[in-house]
Amino acid sequence: MPALHRLTPALRRLRAPTTLRPLFHPSTTRSFHISPRASEEKASPTTTASSADHAPQEGPDRAQSKIKYTADSYPDLKRDSRFKKVTKEDVEHFRSILGSSEAAILDGVTNETGEEDFESYNSDWMRKYRGQCKLVLKPETTEQVSKVLKYCNEQMLAVVPQGGNSGLVGGSVPVFDEIIINLSRMNQVRSFDDVSGVLVAESGVILQQADEHVGKQSHIFPLDLGAKGTCQIGANVATNAGGLRLLRYGSMHGNILGLECVLPDGTIMDDLSKLRKNNTGYDLKQLFIGGEGTIGIITAISILCPQRSNAVNVAYFGLESYEKVMEAFKEAKKQLGEILSAFELMDAASQSLYHKASGAKLPLEEAHPFYCLIETSGSNTEHDSEKLNAFLEHVMSEEIVSDGVVAESETQLQSLWACREGISEAGQHWGGVYKYDLSIPLPELYTLVEDARAMFEGNGLMSAEDESFPVVDVVGYGHMGDSNLHLNVAVRRYDKAVEKALEPWVYEWVAKRSGSISAEHGLGIAKKAYIGYSRSETMIKLMKQVKGLFDPNGIMNPYKYI
Numbered sequence: 001m002p003a004l005h006r007l008t009p010a011l012r013r014l015r016a017p018t019t020l021r022p023l024f025h026p027s028t029t030r031s032f033h034i035s036p037r038a039s040e041e042k043a044s045p046t047t048t049a050s051s052a053d054h055a056p057q058e059g060p061d062r063a064q065s066k067i068k069y070t071a072d073s074y075p076d077l078k079r080d081s082r083f084k085k086v087t088k089e090d091v092e093h094f095r096s097i098l099g100s101s102e103a104a105i106l107d108g109v110t111n112e113t114g115e116e117d118f119e120s121y122n123s124d125w126m127r128k129y130r131g132q133c134k135l136v137l138k139p140e141t142t143e144q145v146s147k148v149l150k151y152c153n154e155q156m157l158a159v160v161p162q163g164g165n166s167g168l169v170g171g172s173v174p175v176f177d178e179i180i181i182n183l184s185r186m187n188q189v190r191s192f193d194d195v196s197g198v199l200v201a202e203s204g205v206i207l208q209q210a211d212e213h214v215g216k217q218s219h220i221f222p223l224d225l226g227a228k229g230t231c232q233i234g235a236n237v238a239t240n241a242g243g244l245r246l247l248r249y250g251s252m253h254g255n256i257l258g259l260e261c262v263l264p265d266g267t268i269m270d271d272l273s274k275l276r277k278n279n280t281g282y283d284l285k286q287l288f289i290g291g292e293g294t295i296g297i298i299t300a301i302s303i304l305c306p307q308r309s310n311a312v313n314v315a316y317f318g319l320e321s322y323e324k325v326m327e328a329f330k331e332a333k334k335q336l337g338e339i340l341s342a343f344e345l346m347d348a349a350s351q352s353l354y355h356k357a358s359g360a361k362l363p364l365e366e367a368h369p370f371y372c373l374i375e376t377s378g379s380n381t382e383h384d385s386e387k388l389n390a391f392l393e394h395v396m397s398e399e400i401v402s403d404g405v406v407a408e409s410e411t412q413l414q415s416l417w418a419c420r421e422g423i424s425e426a427g428q429h430w431g432g433v434y435k436y437d438l439s440i441p442l443p444e445l446y447t448l449v450e451d452a453r454a455m456f457e458g459n460g461l462m463s464a465e466d467e468s469f470p471v472v473d474v475v476g477y478g479h480m481g482d483s484n485l486h487l488n489v490a491v492r493r494y495d496k497a498v499e500k501a502l503e504p505w506v507y508e509w510v511a512k513r514s515g516s517i518s519a520e521h522g523l524g525i526a527k528k529a530y531i532g533y534s535r536s537e538t539m540i541k542l543m544k545q546v547k548g549l550f551d552p553n554g555i556m557n558p559y560k561y562i
């Protein structure tokens with residue numbers, strides 16, 4: 001394997017732009033795999049070549065990660081007595097719709113099915129939020145979803161729609177005994193048109209498989225995220241997932257052309273439009289995008305997939321201050337223009353956490369306060385190479401960037417991306433993690449991390465060494481290109497004092513800067529109480545009215561944000 005091409009001021013003068021490195025084709029394999037169906041295992045990344053080579057080092061208190069947020073963690077939350085408990089007759093009815101195989105129904109109501117069999121459905125991939133469901137239904141067709149929902153609505157049975165369960169806010173797991181409607185068996189690609197680039201596929205298709213499917217015909221699925229090997233496209237739409245290339249391809253709100261949804265009363269709203277332009281009244285599908293399964297179930301999507309770039313480059317830099325990060329971003333936009341496909345920020349704490357958790361070697365020998373990962377995706381190798389070289393020359397000679405490497409092979413490209421994508425998983429290394437996903441105007445984006453660190457230093461809750469302190473470290477990273485910060489507070493154990501210090505402090509901090517308390521992960525149960533920091537009373541009232549219109553009985557994903 002060739003060594004990563006190191007950028008240093010000394011090298012800068014020696015390097016002719018054309019010798020920088022060969023450009024190569026985009027990866028379709030980079031991802032980590034959460035394996036939510038492996039109920040017995042802990043969420044286990046198979047991450048990338050680089051990190052898979054190294055056994056993760058154990059944190060001092062791994063057992064603590066078994067602690068869960070259950071209904072008892074929310075003293076103000078009571079099971080809604082309007083909802084019926086599932087009976088033997090209900091299960092029989094569901095069997096008449098779905099058949100009796102275990103693939104279709106996991107039944108702990110009439111069977112002796114143990115709690116452990118429900119674990120991977122009842123809890124999210126972090127094993128942080130956990131419900132008490134005893135019935136998982138796995139329909140295979142839209143008609144089955146329709147019959148199931150119609151019955152649930154008539155019988156006042158609450159439900160939670162579930163995809164790959166890789167969310168971060170507890171939105172895809174029940175709180176009490178809601179029935180889980182798991183979409184994993186609805187996994188057919190219905191059509192792909194390689195002229196228009198429109199993919200029509202069912203909700204349970206795994207994101208990576210959708211990408212590979214359109215990749216065969218030189219297109220790309222316009223969403224990419226660390227959990228692509230596990231997450232499902234319907235749930236990606238329901239949560240309006242943002243991911244790593246929103247900067248380039250835009251959000252689900254723009255890329256989704258149509259949806260097939262089942263409303264709580266069983267009505268099928270067939271809007272699988274393939275049109276880019278359809279200016280005929282309210283665009284109702286937008287309510288389901290990011291609706292987090294609160295007004296109906298998305299069963300299929302129609303999405304516009306752009307042409308796949310055939311020249312992709314990744315570089316990883318070290319920088320000495322956040323101001324330099326902003327300067328580098330400004331230059332990248334200016335000099336790389338339309339070929340810039342990702343600009344990601346990582347602080348020193350995030351990289352050392354990733355290194356500790358994965359055992360992977362970091363790309364740069366010396367530590368820097370900040371790192372950036374930059375990706376270009378274009379169609380003309382020579383043109384891209386020239387532009388990237390000019391950009392690199394500039395940021396190095398202006399001392400905006402202190403040190404850096406560029407990938408010279410597919411493996412290196414993956415290992416650089418792993419340094420960014422592996423942080424989310426690494427957050428749990430010490431036992432648990434409080435995760436915040438925030439939109440903040442760029443000039444102040446990193447100040448939140450510094451303020452959070454100062455807050456924990458001041459209140460005596462944080463120590464890197466002393467195990468009696470709950471907080472180990474405060475970590476900042478995110479999608480610089482989208483003004484989206486991920487603040488992760490790594491803890492040895494979940495702790496009320498830490499929670500009290502963080503909430504609503506974080507949300508107030510963000511609201512004061514006119515940011516958003518959720519840039520891409522959604523609200524789920526984790527941020528249920530805080531929507532008011534980002535939406536006005538008028539808007540919340542309207543949202544409740546919309547909810548009431550679609551779901552008058554309130555059976556869809558109850559106890560969550562609305």
Ligand SMILES: O=C(O)CC[C@@H](O)C(=O)O
Pocket residue numbers: 168226243420421423424425427435436437478486487488520
């Ligand atoms: O775990 C997190 O906080 C962020 C996860 C994901 O949105 C990412 O960008 O890596």
Ligand SMILES: [Zn+2]
Pocket residue numbers: 243478479486520
């Ligand atoms: Zn993210």
